[in-house]
Amino acid sequence: MLTLKQDHSELVVLSVLAIGPSYGYAISKAIATQSDGYFKLLPSAMYPLLTKLEKNGLVTTSWEEVKAAGADPDSTGRRRKWYTLSPKGHKQLARRIELHRQTQSIIDGFVAQAPENQLASG
Amino acid sequence: MLTLKQDHSELVVLSVLAIGPSYGYAISKAIATQSDGYFKLLPSAMYPLLTKLEKNGLVTTSWEEVKAAGADPDSTGRRRKWYTLSPKGHKQLARRIELHRQTQSIIDGFVAQAPENQLASG
C-alpha cells in the first residue's frame, strides 16, 4: 500500500475527475479500487489537496444533501461535496500529463544505465 | 527546469551512484547534464538527501583533498566528499526500480482513461 505524493496525487485526482464529477470519499475509493489496493490517498492528504484544487480554480464544488428513504425529514442527512473539473482544470490536466511523460522519460534514462536495472542489457 | 522530489531524487541519485562513486557537486551536474537541463537538484535538497543516504547505510563516504598543482603546500585545498553505493544501497536501488515500475504502470492506468490523454483512443 503506497502513499501517493503531491504531484502524483494531483495527477491521479485530476484524471479521475476528468471522467466525471465525484466527491472525496468516492475519489479515495476509486484510487484504492482501480489500483488494486496499491495506492491510498488518506483523508488527511486528500481534503487539503481538494481544497487547494478548488482554491486554484481547477475544480468547482457543490453540496448534495443525501437523505435516506425512511429518514427523519428534519434531519440534515449525509452531506456530499461534489467536485467538477473546470475548463482551467482540464487544461491543467493536459499540461500535467505532458509533464508526467517528459519526467518519466528522463527518469527512465537514469534508471536504465544502472546495473540494477533488470531490463538493462549490461 | 523541474525540481526533483524526494522519491525521484533518491532513485536518480542512487542510479547515478550505481555507475560508480561520485561526489555532491558532480552528482548535481550529472543530473542537470544528463537531463538536458530538465532536472535540477539544489544543494539545499541534495546535501540533506546524501546525509540521509549515509545515515541509512546506503552509501559509504570518504574525503578527498584536492590540491592544485601550484597550490600552497600548507593550504587545506578543496575538499571533496565521495559517495560510494554500499551493498545495502544496491539492494535498495533494485527494490526502488521495481517499485518505480509498478507505480508508473498504475499511474499510467489512471492517466490513460482521462480524455485529456493525447494517446487515448477516445
Next chain:
DNA sequence: AAGAATATATCGAGGTTCGATATATCCAAA
C-alpha cells in the same frame, strides 16, 4: 585582479503528509 566555476553546508520559512481524532449519518446483521 576580477569573476566564474567548483565544492560543501546550514538556516528559517513555507508547504506536505501522517496518524489520530472528531463528528455525524446510513445500512445490515444479530
Next chain:
DNA sequence: TTTGGATATATCGAACCTCGATATATTCTT
C-alpha cells in the same frame, strides 16, 4: 433494537521536505 461497519467530511500537531538565501573557501580563466 442495538451494535458495528461503511459512508462522508474535516482538522490538529508532529514530523518531514524543499526553497531561496546565505556562508565559506578554493581553483580556474580571462
